[in-house]
Amino acid sequence: MKSMIRHGALVLPALLLTTLASTSATAQSTTAVEPAAFELTVANIMRGEDLVGRSPDDIRWSVDSRELFFRWRQPESTDTTTHLYRVAADGGEPRMVPDSLVEHAVPARGGRWSSDRSHRAEIRGGDVYVVSRRGDIRRMTATPTRERSPHLSPDASTVYFMSGSNVFAMDMDGGPLRQLTDIRTSDEPEERESEGQRAFLEAQQEELFAVIRDELAEEAHEEAVDSMRREVKPLYIGEDGSLNSAEVSPSGRYVLLAISEDADTKRTIVPDYVTATGYTEDLNARSKVGDAREGQRSAILDLETGDFTWIEVEPADQERSLIPMGWGPNSDRALVMGLTANNEDRRLYVVDSSGAVTLIDHLHDDAWVGGPGLYTMGWLPDGDRIYFVSERSGFAHLYTVPATGGEATALTAGDWEVTDVQLSLNGETFYLTTSEIHPGERQLYTLSAEGGERVRITSMDGWNESLVSPDGESVAVLHSRGNQPPELFLRETDRGSDPEQITLSTTAEFRAGPWIRPEIIEFTARDGVEVPARIFRPEDLGAEPNGAAVLFVHGAGYLQNVHHGWSSYYREYMFHHLLASRGYTVLDVDYRGSSGYGRDWRTAIYRYMGGKDLTDFVDAAGYLVENESIDPDRIGLYGGSYGGFITLMAMFTEPDVFAAGAALRSVTDWAHYNHGYTSNILNEPQDDGEAYRRSSPIYFAEGLEGHLLIAHGMVDTNVHFQDVVRLVQRLIELGKTDWELAVYPAEGHGFVRPESWTDEYRRILELFETTIGSTAQR
Numbered sequence: 001m002k003s004m005i006r007h008g009a010l011v012l013p014a015l016l017l018t019t020l021a022s023t024s025a026t027a028q029s030t031t032a033v034e035p036a037a038f039e040l041t042v043a044n045i046m047r048g049e050d051l052v053g054r055s056p057d058d059i060r061w062s063v064d065s066r067e068l069f070f071r072w073r074q075p076e077s078t079d080t081t082t083h084l085y086r087v088a089a090d091g092g093e094p095r096m097v098p099d100s101l102v103e104h105a106v107p108a109r110g111g112r113w114s115s116d117r118s119h120r121a122e123i124r125g126g127d128v129y130v131v132s133r134r135g136d137i138r139r140m141t142a143t144p145t146r147e148r149s150p151h152l153s154p155d156a157s158t159v160y161f162m163s164g165s166n167v168f169a170m171d172m173d174g175g176p177l178r179q180l181t182d183i184r185t186s187d188e189p190e191e192r193e194s195e196g197q198r199a200f201l202e203a204q205q206e207e208l209f210a211v212i213r214d215e216l217a218e219e220a221h222e223e224a225v226d227s228m229r230r231e232v233k234p235l236y237i238g239e240d241g242s243l244n245s246a247e248v249s250p251s252g253r254y255v256l257l258a259i260s261e262d263a264d265t266k267r268t269i270v271p272d273y274v275t276a277t278g279y280t281e282d283l284n285a286r287s288k289v290g291d292a293r294e295g296q297r298s299a300i301l302d303l304e305t306g307d308f309t310w311i312e313v314e315p316a317d318q319e320r321s322l323i324p325m326g327w328g329p330n331s332d333r334a335l336v337m338g339l340t341a342n343n344e345d346r347r348l349y350v351v352d353s354s355g356a357v358t359l360i361d362h363l364h365d366d367a368w369v370g371g372p373g374l375y376t377m378g379w380l381p382d383g384d385r386i387y388f389v390s391e392r393s394g395f396a397h398l399y400t401v402p403a404t405g406g407e408a409t410a411l412t413a414g415d416w417e418v419t420d421v422q423l424s425l426n427g428e429t430f431y432l433t434t435s436e437i438h439p440g441e442r443q444l445y446t447l448s449a450e451g452g453e454r455v456r457i458t459s460m461d462g463w464n465e466s467l468v469s470p471d472g473e474s475v476a477v478l479h480s481r482g483n484q485p486p487e488l489f490l491r492e493t494d495r496g497s498d499p500e501q502i503t504l505s506t507t508a509e510f511r512a513g514p515w516i517r518p519e520i521i522e523f524t525a526r527d528g529v530e531v532p533a534r535i536f537r538p539e540d541l542g543a544e545p546n547g548a549a550v551l552f553v554h555g556a557g558y559l560q561n562v563h564h565g566w567s568s569y570y571r572e573y574m575f576h577h578l579l580a581s582r583g584y585t586v587l588d589v590d591y592r593g594s595s596g597y598g599r600d601w602r603t604a605i606y607r608y609m610g611g612k613d614l615t616d617f618v619d620a621a622g623y624l625v626e627n628e629s630i631d632p633d634r635i636g637l638y639g640g641s642y643g644g645f646i647t648l649m650a651m652f653t654e655p656d657v658f659a660a661g662a663a664l665r666s667v668t669d670w671a672h673y674n675h676g677y678t679s680n681i682l683n684e685p686q687d688d689g690e691a692y693r694r695s696s697p698i699y700f701a702e703g704l705e706g707h708l709l710i711a712h713g714m715v716d717t718n719v720h721f722q723d724v725v726r727l728v729q730r731l732i733e734l735g736k737t738d739w740e741l742a743v744y745p746a747e748g749h750g751f752v753r754p755e756s757w758t759d760e761y762r763r764i765l766e767l768f769e770t771t772i773g774s775t776a777q778r
Helices: 099-105 196-208 210-229 570-581 612-627 642-653 675-682 689-695 697-703 721-734 754-771
Strands: 054-061 067-073 083-088 119-124 127-132 137-139 148-152 158-163 166-171 182-184 234-236 241-248 254-261 269-272 281-284 296-302 308-310 319-327 333-340 345-352 357-364 377-379 385-390 397-402 418-423 429-434 443-448 463-468 474-481 484-492 519-524 530-536 549-553 585-589 635-640 660-664 707-713 739-744
Touching: 054 463, 054 474, 054 484, 067 474, 067 484, 099 119, 119 148, 127 148, 127 158, 148 241, 158 241, 166 241, 196 210, 241 319, 254 319, 319 377, 333 377, 345 385, 357 385, 357 397, 385 418, 397 418, 418 463, 429 463, 443 463, 519 612, 530 570, 530 612, 549 570, 549 612, 549 642, 570 585, 570 754, 585 612, 612 635, 612 642, 635 642, 635 754, 642 660, 642 697, 660 754, 675 689, 697 721, 707 721, 707 754, 721 739, 739 754
Parallel strands: 182 234, 296 319, 549 585, 549 635, 635 660, 660 707, 707 739
Antiparallel strands: 054 067, 067 083, 119 127, 127 137, 148 158, 158 166, 241 254, 254 296, 269 281, 296 308, 319 333, 333 345, 345 357, 377 385, 385 397, 418 429, 429 443, 463 474, 474 484, 519 530, 530 585
16 A cells, blocks of 8 residues: 655645546645645634544445445535545545435445354345345345344344334345234233123123124134234333334344333423524423433343243342343353443343343442443354453453353453454454553554454554454554544555555645644642643744643543544644644643543542542642743633533632633533433432532532633533523622623534634633733733
């Protein structure tokens, strides 16, 4: 494979200039144009993809491993739509796929292989397809109903799939469509015999009238014939039940079912004011933490007898959810994962066709189970072993365990994480993405399924997200660095091959910018822990320091932003350049609770958000004062979502440290956030009120002394606008004055429109300039 980047000069590769003749993309000039000097302004950098470009994503290999498909938009294209492209496995020029072919002629995301690895079942355009390793394609259904969950018998002779609430089967060599289940979302009807006066009258009618006797005889005959014809016994799962998944066993006799019951929850209504109708329309959003919620049960249905068996574990109420993870390849045994209601335990079970359960692994965490790979598990092809990822050592690593139970074997170990696991089709090799070189770097390795030495495949420093082809001979890599957005590379899995760059996605204007690879530093927190951060210094942008500093708080809580790859916060990354160019020192911190640093880091916020995560920022401010000559009275911070929450806590509880803050789309009271995220960390408000009270900014609003900007989208269905409305009322009642609320009527949690981004960050810049900047009135 040949590199598309020429030493000493960056040139547009020919692959960007042409596409399929039938669907040629906007022509790109091959003449090098010297870009104008980059304009580092809020309005310019908030243009998003129009400035930066659209990196490739949605990557998928063809079943025969000959082609790679991905979504992309060519830079400087006047077409703002992303299109599907294809490129040969050995590299070359990507070609656009006609829109008319995308739904049914392009490999699907995911899909299920047969046990013999000869075929894969997929959903394309809502219909079932079966594709062979040679690339032969067969469409199995063509219905207005969107089928789901296709899978194959071990020898690929039969394809199974779900349609509606039932499982169907079709033989590959022809034959009728067969309905295997008759699952009904209702309660089983009760047969009641008449009693007393009604029974007397019915018997009297039958005794006296021949017409009644004839009708009853005909009904009995029809029922007898119908029972002989009916091959599927109805299964009633109740009016509140719903079928989540169903998988037929290797023998074809049993079905593994996942059934949930709808919870009695009260959902929040989010009003949408800017609508096409001119009327306010209500959005039915999520419920709040601690409200009634659904769980999931698993069961086995015997298709031969119609017997239905719930999978039960001891004690019977210990699992909130039992989640099927698939039948074994060689026998009617299934892998099932159990998660407890208090989020502290994950158990892995092997269940046989009778419902008998064997516990094969138990992961317990006094805080909550989590980390990368919580749901990563499966069968090895021999059917005798199961692999899984666990944080049992304090870091996420790969293990195998006998399917009959026993000691688990660690295939990886160390103070680093396995972040992605792919198993080769033959089951002999794992492809692992890990952070073993550096917490902020991701590289791909091969590892024998028997364990042993890992062999590194990727060689480019930075962040590598990899997808190995089904035949194991090629790997697609989305590669980025701190100042370079992801680009698609192809290479052979053989370590001796060089990667070939397939895309160049950034615009010439963006490439003319002053973008740096920020230095990653560490500072010592008060408890002695070394906390990583990315620093943007004014000198990096050719500016004189103004003595002020801004700390950035990433969102999501469990997210990593201090790394050697391209940040998902790329607008903020560019905004930090703007701040540095004006003399501010900017520090971007991976505080406690962030991902990428193991279990203890992840759970350090248990029962106290706004504890160690906040003191990490207080200690970061101290580091800047001591090491970067920052004026302790001129420090601000900002962030969105969880970052907005930390900003509020900082402004309310550490007024002597932070003079200004911008809290964007902020959680103000955790009792009003969702269940799945919040209950892990703070338990439930009705059971652990102390954790919620000490973690929620609304209880500390009286501490506001500095200058606060609050910004929120009014149609935010994640962190509801109600959150800041309640906080604003609290600030009003407390008589606070140095705060401002900016609302965005047409925006949700993640802003979409450039003018909204521009308005928001114009306000943030103005806040810092007028309060802590060199022109501030002090």
